[in-house]
Amino acid sequence: MIERRPLLTVVRHVVLIGGVALVMFPVYIAFVASTLSFQEVLHVPMRLWPGDHLLENYAAVIAHGSSQGSSAPVGTMMVNSLVMALVIAIGKIAISVISAFAMVYFRFPLRQTFFWMIFITLMLPVEVRILPTYQVAAQLKLVDTYAGLTLPLIASATATFLFRQFFLTIPDEYAEAARIDGAGPMRFFWDVVLPLSRTNIAALFVIMFIYGWNQYLWPLLVTTQESMYVTVIGIKRMIPGGDAAAEWHLVMATAILAMLPPALVVLLMQRWFVRGLVETEK
């Protein structure tokens, strides 16, 4: 604090509380709605404190889904989302860490070409190549499979660049010492490079897990069977059209369930999360 300004301090608290209220209000209302019965949700205005149908509603969506629109159980969707998020996060880190290692510790023909190829993927999000990407996945028989959900999203320019930047800061003496001791490149990779990269891996894991869990357009294209739906898609399928027709108490329970795992990851790994977010963008 530079000077004492009690009034300014009060204003700061008021604005920040306003900001927190803005951020939390929709989530609170969703939580309240998820604890009410169908009749209570449809009552206008809806009550603002939780009801006593919490367990009932959550048990219902996890086991049976909603009776409007899609009736796929949310439990299955949560498992699908979890598999997708984990495979994408681990896969992205794995293939990026080895390609960055190759580019930093080896000199080989086409190295620059590979570097630029990976860079250009930043400019080709799924949204600009929707149909052909789907066709490729269909030709490879990847529709409605976990491989189809994850494989096309697993390349990562940002992760590769982050690891490359980091490897460039590892002192050359480490590699020299390893060579003198007779360690080959893979031994050096496992025993020196990977342990040194732990914090970067943790930071990237948080970002990539959230990225994978929240994917929307690609799962929408590549899954057609209800048993392969991910949670984020499932919510939308529960609102078949016309806002009055949906079973909002169940939709909101699903929304809370869809938010929970990534929110927990952010809260529990906040330090790595902030680091990962700020660094992947640089």
Added chain:
Amino acid sequence: MEKRVRFRSPWLPYALVLPQIAVTLVFFFWPAAETVYYSALLQDAFASKIQFVWFDNFIALFQDPHYLASFKVTALFSTLVAVSGLAVSLLLAVFADRALRGASIYKTLLIWPYAVAPAVAGVLWLFLLSPSIGILTYALRSVGVEWNYYVHGGQALLLICVAAVWKQISYNFLFFLAGLQSIPGSLIEAAAIDGAGPVRRFWTIVFPLLSPTAFFLLVVNIVYAFFDTFAIVDSTTQGGPAQATQILVFKIYQDGVQALDLGGSAAQSVVLMVIVIVLTVVQFRWVERKVQY
């Protein structure tokens, strides 16, 4: 920057980059090339005849009033999302920066919505603003505002804007906060000793020093509004009413996946590809400049 010490192997580096390059080729380059190729094809309604028509699809596109309208909607939408999102998060970040009791609790509570999927954000606001049962609809009605986004295009656009900004506040807030914390405290103190009050200090010192962060976030937010908001539109308004919220990405999806207009949707994709390339280049130019000074 290069390493002095390297390993040698005729095959190992290729094996190590292979997975990444294979995925890149199969799922990025090949489909992108096909998109460019399709954009020059014309297919009749039964897919029985395919003609190579050069740039006809693009000419048709820019003469199509629906496409131009979609362009306008996207421009308006991304401007609204970027400007209001940045303004709100800058305000919060400035007030959360420097010593304040409870600052870390505020930070945690403001940061976590980063974890919320855009589609979920859309559904949350859809529920709050639903014409029949929404609690905010009820509040608006009690002050005399008739809210029904099924009928009023402007309200539908407002709905997706609010959801998009709400979801993005945490991201902008984090970057503004990081930017603020890199401003040396001595600068602010010197200004305070010279008698500049908090408002003057903000506009003459903090804001100019923060402008690189603000510019970076502006580009990121425009990219976000162009692409990631597909899920918000699809889970709420689906482009309606009467195309009032049909942003470019959503139109590509509708024309390509739902209406199966191969050439037209590919041409739209190519236009969008050009936009991303320009935005990415702008963003990286900025990073380079920042590194130099």
